[in-house]
Amino acid sequence: MRNSFTFCMAGPQGSGIDTSMRIFSQIVGSLGNEIFSFREYHSNIKGRHSYLIAVIDENKVNHLRFSIDILACLEEDSLATHLFHDDISYDGVLIYNKASKNILIKNIRTMESCLRERIIEKYEKVEDLFEIARKKRVQFVEIDFLKITSHIAKNLNIPLREAMISFNIIALAASLKYLNFDFDSLVNILKQRFGKNEKVFRMNYLAAEETYKYIDENYKNLERRFYLKKVEKKEKRILIDGNAAVAIGKIIGGISFQSYYPITPATDESVFIEANQNLDCVIEKDELIKRIEKGELSNNILNYARLENGYYKIKRGIVVHQSEDEISAIGSAIGAALTGARAATSTSSPGFSLMTEFLGWAGKNEIPVVITHYQRAGPSTGMPTKTEQGDLLFSCFASHGTFPRIVLASGDIEEAFFDAIKIFNLAEKYQMPAIHLLDKIIANSMQTLPYFDLSKVKIERGKILNEEDLKKIEKFKRFVITNDGISPRAFFGTKGAIHPLTGDENDEKGFITEDSYTRSTIMNKRMKKIETLLKEVNEEDKLKIHFNKNAKIAIISFGSTKGVIIDCIKKMNLEEKVKFIQIRLLQPYPVKDVEKALENVEMLIDVEMNYNGQLNLLNRMNCLKTADVVIYKINGRPIFLEELSYYLKKAIEKDFSVFEKDELLGFYKAELKNGV
Amino acid sequence: MVYKKEDYIEDFNEGWCPGCGNFGIREACLRAFENLQLDPNKTVVVSGIGCSGKGALYYKVFVAHTLHGRTLPVAIGLKLANPELNVIVHSGDGDCYGIGVEHFVSTGRYNPDITLVVFDNSVYALTKGQASPTLKRGEKLKSLPAPNIKDAINPIGIALLSGYNYIAQGYAFNIEHLSNLIAGAIKHKGLSLVNVKQPCITYDDIHTKDFYQNALFYINNILILTKDLDKPIKVGIVKREFSNHKIGELVIIENEEQEKNCYVMEFKKANEAVILPKEKAEELLKKECARKIKEEDFYDEYIAFSIAKLMLNIPIIGKIYERKESKTYEERIAYNIESYFAYPPAKQIICDEEGNPTTDIRKILDSFIV
Incomplete structure (x- = not known):
């Protein structure tokens, strides 16, 4: 029996497997285990095959694996899809819906036609695919989902169709029962989750109860290949996804304006x-009073403040503006940034394409606007999910044109949290647009992590002039020439700071110019x-x-590949032999440090x-160094541990037989192709 | 302190053609600023690309001369982050109704308290006179190689449908009148549009100063039909000079020649806004078939729509519509964020002197504890 395994729940989009997986992860995490899970879905609202996969271990997990130890499928599409892709492990477990077995592949309407055609070449009905699993000595746990839902329908006097909403809970309960998780604890968790809605709770309770009973009756001496271990963990831990971690990072980092287009x-x-837009803030009493006396804040603020031990507790609100398009999203964030608000917009690849003209305006005008960019598969609409x-x-x-910008890539969820704060600091200190580069893996994966160390959070706002500072200056020049290139900033609305901004080239005061000398001076200042x-x-x-800083073999990468690379090196015991250089700052490129x-x-x-x-091209351009081997993946799925370790081993052994030579640039390359 | 017009003027040469209508619009704005005593430190002019955009740097207030068509997004960000600011947008007909039309429409839905002034001369002047979205079909300016084959947009109609709640049209060289419209728009709480008709003296040989002198129609000369007419009245505005009739002149259509040389409008329904030559107007008034437009008509959407329809062909100037009660975007935000006006985004104290964050996120983060 193993307590470290890969678990996958698959079913139609919109069937609640996300909820089930959250409950599952919560349970696994609360027992002290570490989990890394990922959501794979289609650009569709209801019906298409989607799944969640989780790697569970006693120690921190940063990667995903292709092979699944326990696969729980709600219906025929997911069952056929996973079996056909052969992603179930040797000696794995397959939990599936009895009704799926006899369905003809050609009748699976939700399946993409190109996949359906590939399967039909070899198999007629779903059960025919079972031979793939049998060869791998997979244990079959067949559950009669319909029998269980019929029971629920009768008991609650509702139509069968309605009772079938609980398929996700049946799959969850079957998996937990298989792992020998006790029923009462499951009920407690269901109560926490659904307790507010009696009808939903009742249905899910019955689904769980009937599933536990079903397994007891039909699998009297169930052989268990995996179990959930209780691991003692002293530290406070969280289970969090990347989207939320970035959002919380921005919040503590002081964001007060966020714009986006869905x-x-x-x-x-x-x-x-937006769901958390009203926040508690703690401000020193004297500081707040001082600002009110200076007229920076209105007296009204005291209506929203409560004095406690020399500190005011105030509610501050973050404006979240859903705009008509991404052009408007970045435009409004720029407008907000001009007033001194920490402003950001959040988008993905096609949206970022739309933002580029404004990016240049912000760069030229030295505006600290933050763009959180979750990359997805392109080109064009590409594969949106x-x-x-x-x-x-x-x-x-x-x-x-040419202008300075920041591109900072986070390697994992924890880094993404701290970088969401850091990116504002960099943007404001150096007065340039800053792109926080992330991707779908970070957005949609969930991981158990130590509670974020909030004492590490520091806010730096750079050179800012207020009304009093401005009084000492005869004429404020927004783009005054300085040794370090940074001209002190003053916000729109600050008395004495009146200045223009333009997309044209400007002089020190901000006025339009095409004068050759001034252009050169100002451009050099910016750069x-x-x-x-x-x-x-x-x-x-x-x-x-x-790992080992002096190693002669180096892996270079950026962003979300960090986790799988680190776990791969550890698993292969290469900590001494290999170092992993994770580039975080991509613009401006840290040439000297990389060299x-x-x-x-x-x-x-x-x-x-x-x-x-x-990255290899960027590095080649900046450091005149080309990689010997490039391992890449383009099928839209994350890099899995198995495939990376295979190619890394070959590369390190200098066995290039499995690689292809890039005739143009001279390196060996391999495309990773696994994934469902 | 009392602000004088000069206090809003910066030492900047915008490079407009001598005699350009823009000078009139700018003068009207300056007078409105002075009239309302706007604090320059709390005022922002946001402008786009084109002759209208560049001129914004002449104002001694905060200025954001942005991208082509993208004035409103920046203006929204400024206003939402700091609702204390007076945000005035300067855009052109190409800028606002062409490349930026999606923002023009969408901003109506949001209704921020912003004033939009559009410099409408029917041409892309800075690129040497191409047809703009407000140029009518069939018109051939001297800068065009062939007559325009596209229809004109109706900005007033779109603004009405989109939710703008103060809508007016002015004329660049009637500065006093325009200045009042702009002041009214700035004072109005909510999104306001002042579309300003102006001749482009360099590239437009049709909509000249002379043209406007003939064609301009003041809103208070509009009549409202009080009952359905037995026989519809056909009115034309002369588009090509013919037998003694000048361009822009109003005629009652009685024959084919008139019909051919005019933009034709037909009136018959009660409650419709009507525009008529003087004698015909007096006749209808006498018969009590029509009445003069009144102040309260400007709050009537139906009448505003019928005026907007007329405006496709006739440059009517004046305030056309105002909605008194309309919640601004800022007020709607304050439904969800109680402290919004007292503690807007721009004013929030996000860290102490050592850089420690003031925001307490423990409650949020604790919900992720396992």
Whole structure:
């Protein structure tokens, strides 16, 4: 019996498997286990095959695996799809709906036709696919979902169709029963979750009870290959997804204006912020009174404040503006940033494409607007619900002309939380638009993590002039030439700060100019900030070197591939032999730091999730160093541990027989193709 | 302190053609600012691209000269983050009704307290006179290689349908009148539009100063039909000079020649706004078939629509519509965020002097504890 395994629940979109998986993860996490789970779905509201996969272990998990140890399927589409892709493990467990077995593949309407045709070539009905699992000695746990729902329908006197909503709970209960999780604890959890709605609770309670009974009756001596272990954990832990972590990061980071246009997989973040838009704040009494006396704040604020031990507790509200398109989203965030609000917009690839003209305006006008960019598979609409890191170069170079920008990529959910704060600090200190580069994996994965260490959160706002500072200046020049390129900023609405901003080139005061001398001076001033930024930013915000710093073999990557690379190196015991250089700051590119990290490296392996190895190209351009091997994936699914370890091993052994040579750039490359 | 017009003027040369209608619009704005005593430190002019946009830098207030068509998004962000600001947008007909029309329509739904002034000269002047969305079909300006084959947009009608709740049209060279319209728009709580008709003296040889002198029609000369007419009245506005009739002149249509050379409108229904040559107007008034437009008519959507319909062909100037009770976007936000006006985004204290955050997120984060 193993307590470390991969669990997958699959079913039609909209059938509640997300809820079931949250409950499952909650249970597994509360027992002290670590979990990393991921949601795979279609651009569809109801019906299409979707699934959630989770890796469970005693120790921290950062990766996903292709092979599933326990697969629970609600209906025929998911059952056939997973069996056909052969992603169930040797000695795995298959929990499935009895009614699925006899369904003809050609009748599975929800399945994509190209997949259906591939299956029909070899199999006629769903049960025929079972031979794939049998060869792998898979244990079959057949559940009669219809019998259970009929019972519920009769008991609650509702139509069968309505009772069938509980399929997700049946699959959940069957999985938990298999893992020998006790029924009373499950009921408690269902009560917590659904207790407010008696009817829903009742239905789910019956579904769980009948499923437990069904297994007891039909599988008297059930062989259990996996179990849930209780692990002692002292620290406070959370189970959180990337969208929420970024949202909470922005909130503590002081965001007060967020704009967005709905797009997968970014929207959940904005919705989360809106759902939590009224926040408790704690401000020192004297500080608040001082601001009121100076006239910066109106006296009315005291109506929303409560004095407690020398501190005011105040409610502050975040404005969340759902705009008519992404152009307007970034435009309004820029407007808000001009007033001094910390402002951001959140989007995904096609939305970012629309934002590029404004990106240039913000860059030219030195406006600290934050763009949270969750990449998804392109080009064009691409695969809206699938992942990719295909916008690295686009994020680095989007918009016409030359201007400084920040592109910071987080490697995992915890980094994404802290980076959501950091990106505001960088944007404001260096007065440039800042792109927080994420992707669908970070957006839609959930992980158990230690409770975020909030004492590490620091806010830096850079050089800002207030009314009093401005009184000391004869004429405020928004773009005054300075040694470090940073001109002190003053907000729209601050007395004495009147100045214009324009998309045209400007002089120090901000006025339009085409004067050759001024153009050159101002452009150089703006670009100077890049040097300043690279001089000042912490090394670990530029790049992180994991494992042995002196290793001669280096893996280079960025963003969400971090987890699987780290777990892969550990699993292969390569901690001494290999170092992993995780580039975090992609713009401005930390050339010197990367060059230093690459010194004495004899083999460079690039791992990323786009067709052309964009990080490799960026690195080649900046550091004149090309990877020896590029391992990449473009099918929209995350990189799995098994496939990465296979190719890493081959690369390290210098067995290039499994690679293809890129005739143009000279490196060996391999495309990873696993995934359902 | 009392602000004088000069206090709103910056030392900046916008490079407009001498005699351009823009000068009139700017003068009207300056007078409105002075009249309302706007605090320059709390005032922002947001502008787009084109002759209208560049001129914004002449104002000594905060100025954001933004992208082509994207004025309103920036204006919304400014206003929502700091509702204390007076936000005035300067846009052109190409900027606002062409490239930026999605924002023009959508902003109506939001209803922020913003004033939109559109410099409407029917051409893309800065690129040397191409047809803009407000140029009528069949018109051939000297800068066009062939007559325009597209229909004109009706900005007033769209504004009405989109939710703008103060709508007016002015004329660039009737500065006093325009200035009052703009002041009214700024004072109005909610989204307001002042569309300003202006001749482009360089590229437009049709809508010239002379044209407007003939064609301009003041709103208070509009009649409202009080009952259905037995026989519809056909009125034309002369589009091509013919037998003694000048462009822009109003005629009662009685023959084919008139019909051919005019934009034709037909009136018959009660409650419709009517525009008539003087003699015909007096005749209807005498017969009590019509009455003069009144102040309260400007609050009537139906009448505003019928005026908007007339405006496709006739440059009517004046206030056309006002809705008194309409919740602004800011007020709607305050439904959800009680402290919004007292503690708006721009004013929030997000950290102490050491950079420690003031926002307490423990309650939110605790909900993720396992």
